Amino acid sequence: MKLSGALQPPAGLAAGRRFFLVGYLPTYAAVFFVLLLCWAGARGWHAPASGGLSFTRAWTTAAALGVGEVVLLVLGVTLVAVLLAPLQTPMVRLLEGQWPRRPATEWARGRQRRRKTAWEQRAALPAAGPVPPGPPGTPPAPALTPDLVQRAGVAGTELRRRYPLPDHLVRPTALGNALAAAEDTAGRAFGYDAVVAWPRLYPLLGEQTRAVVDDRRDTVDGAARMAVTMAVTAVVAAVLLARTGWWLLLALVPLAVAWVAYRGAVQAVLAYGESLHVAFDLHRFALLRALAVRVPEDPAAERRIAAAWCDLWRQGVPLPPGFRYSADADQGSTTGGQGQP
Structure with missing residues (x-):
């Protein structure tokens, strides 16, 4: 059995694409890089092996692994990936910038x-029509x-x-601001607070919409996990290579991967936010019908209904007096009396 076979997750436990992308692949990359350094002779604060680092020796060691050793390696990587799964949300929160209030945090937010x-400023348009001249020496306003x-x-x-x-x-980071923008604007035009409405809307999404949302969310989580894992790997590599001279620069390799993964996570969040907007656009009426509320006939009524439900979900504010349910709302009717706050 070759070492390359360890790249494939075990059947059954890791069959899901999400587990492979988010949990297994970043862990495998980190473990393989650290093992490669150790096999090459990196010993941390101890003096390196005779002759310094040798990646020929590392390749020879990897190629000589037996079936049992590869199986143990695969099981070890899988176990670490499973144990780290509950930490996925804290990892994303870390990249969002949810840090303790410190001067550095405030500097990053500023x-x-x-x-x-x-x-x-780029989005602002100059005033239309004639513009009065400014003080002498002031450049003229650009034409519209x-x-x-x-x-x-x-x-x-x-x-x-x-x-x-x-x-x-x-928030202090680009990724955090992209997520905050999605949470702040998705569904806003229809009166929804996306943070509290999304857990109710998600189970009602159509198959195609849910596939797009899940795929983009998996991409965000996978890139975020890769960024955090590679940043930690860079620290471990720096410790292992501490007394190897110029070989210490190898610690920049996982650091560069972490930076690229973070930039990819930001772009993935922008795409994920777009899918949240689409989900509200296409499936918000399914949420109303599931709540036994007839689909309103005008946007103002829709916003009042959505705001009332979001107040209930967010703060426990009871629905206003006079709110009416519709017995046939789940049948998709769009005419007749409306449940309105």
Whole structure:
């Protein structure tokens, strides 16, 4: 049995794509890199083996592994991946910037606010019509051209995708702000608070929509796990290579992978946020019917109904007096009397 066979997760336990992408693959990459350094002669604070690091020796050791050793390696990697699974949410929270309040945290949040302000300036259009001249030496205001409008529109779209609208929701990291933007804006136009409405809406998604949402969420989690795992691996590698001279630069390899994985996680969050918007657009009426509320006939009524339910879910505020349920709401009827707060 070859070492490359360890890349395949065991049948049954790790058959799921999510486990392989989120749990098994990052763990396997970290364990293999650390083992490679150890097989090459890295010994941490002890003096390296005779002749320094030798990756020829590492390859010879890997190729000579027996079936039993490879099986133990696979089982070990799988066990570590399973044990780390409950830590997935804390890992994402760490990358979001949910850290203790420290000067560094406030500095990072201020840096993100400045970036948000830069996007707001790009999205701002100059005033239409004649502009009064400014003080002498002031450059004239740019003309309102179609190209300028298009650039401002693109910047406005990116601003809404990358940052939450209220400044107090801005987080210290780009990934955290992209997630906050999705939570802040998904369903907002229809009166929903996505944070409390999403657990109720998700079970009602259609098969195709759910597949897209799950795929993009798995991509976010996989990239986030890879980023955290490789950052920890870089620290371990630095300890192992502490007395190997220029070989210490090998610790930059997992660090670079962690940085690329983090940037990929940010892009994956932007795509995931788009799928949340689509889910609310297409399936919010299914949520109303599941709650035995007839689909309203105008947007204002829909927003009042959604806001009332979100207040109930978020703070336990009872539905307002006069709220009416509909016995045939689950049949998909869209006409007749409406349940309104």
